[in-house]
Amino acid sequence: MSYACPICNGLQNWNVVCPKCNMNTEDYGKYADFVGPYAPYQSIEQMKSDNGYWDEIQHQCIHVAYCHSCQYTFQSAVYEMLT
Ligand SMILES: [Zn+2]
Numbered sequence: 001m002s003y004a005c006p007i008c009n010g011l012q013n014w015n016v017v018c019p020k021c022n023m024n025t026e027d028y029g030k031y032a033d034f035v036g037p038y039a040p041y042q043s044i045e046q047m048k049s050d051n052g053y054w055d056e057i058q059h060q061c062i063h064v065a066y067c068h069s070c071q072y073t074f075q076s077a078v079y080e081m082l083t
């Protein structure tokens, strides 16, 4: 068994709403792909220090969400599922 992101694997629909205007957003893919393979995982490091649950963070897939109605781009953590 291993953990897999349900969004990346097409097991689940993207249903993240914009925190600013509550509209549906579009999945722009994994954050790591979005910023490039050599970019530092700074946001994940920040999240780790924020809540301290490294195990939990390891089983999250960080995606980039884009809101068309207000042009807001933000990160959204997807909980990975055991497959
Ligand atoms: Zn994913």
Ligand SMILES: [Zn+2]
Pocket (backbone or CB within 6 Å): 018, 019, 020, 021, 022, 023, 067, 068, 069, 070, 071, 072
């Ligand atoms: Zn919005």
